[in-house]
Amino acid sequence: MANQVDLINRDPNDLNNHIKVCFEDILGEPEGAHSIDCVWKLSYTCFECGKNLCYKLLTLLCGICIALGWGCNFAMTAFDHVWCYTPCLRDFSICIGCFQKVYGTVIMCCCGPFCEAWGMCFSKIRIQKS
Numbered sequence: 001m002a003n004q005v006d007l008i009n010r011d012p013n014d015l016n017n018h019i020k021v022c023f024e025d026i027l028g029e030p031e032g033a034h035s036i037d038c039v040w041k042l043s044y045t046c047f048e049c050g051k052n053l054c055y056k057l058l059t060l061l062c063g064i065c066i067a068l069g070w071g072c073n074f075a076m077t078a079f080d081h082v083w084c085y086t087p088c089l090r091d092f093s094i095c096i097g098c099f100q101k102v103y104g105t106v107i108m109c110c111c112g113p114f115c116e117a118w119g120m121c122f123s124k125i126r127i128q129k130s
Contacts, residue, residue, distance in 0.1 A: 021051060023047050023048060
């Protein structure tokens with residue numbers, strides 16, 4: 001079954017929980033500086049109506065085009081990773097694996113005997129506390 005759009009919880013992953021646009025998060029009157037009750041109520045109504053109307057108008061005019069643009073952007077990102085970056089990295093790791101084996105063999109042939117000889121020399125040193 002195809003994914004359905006959740007019309008109730010539109011931010012299930014809390015992507016935008018940092019955006020506080022409720023009246024109480026924007027305006028607040030401290031103790032001792034209260035306006036007349038009807039002014040406060042009308043301010044709340046005007047704030048909510050203006051915010052909702054403007055947001056809905058902007059999403060109506062721009063939301064679909066912006067969503068299409070982001071959809072294309074993420075499609076190109078996915079395409080790049082599937083068809084370009086991942087195969088390129090896999091090719092690189094295969095090639096570098098071959099060089100790693102050659103390098104390891106050369107180091108073990110050239111440096112291995114030298115390190116082994118010095119290890120034998122130093123293995124005979126004993127430190128004692130007196």
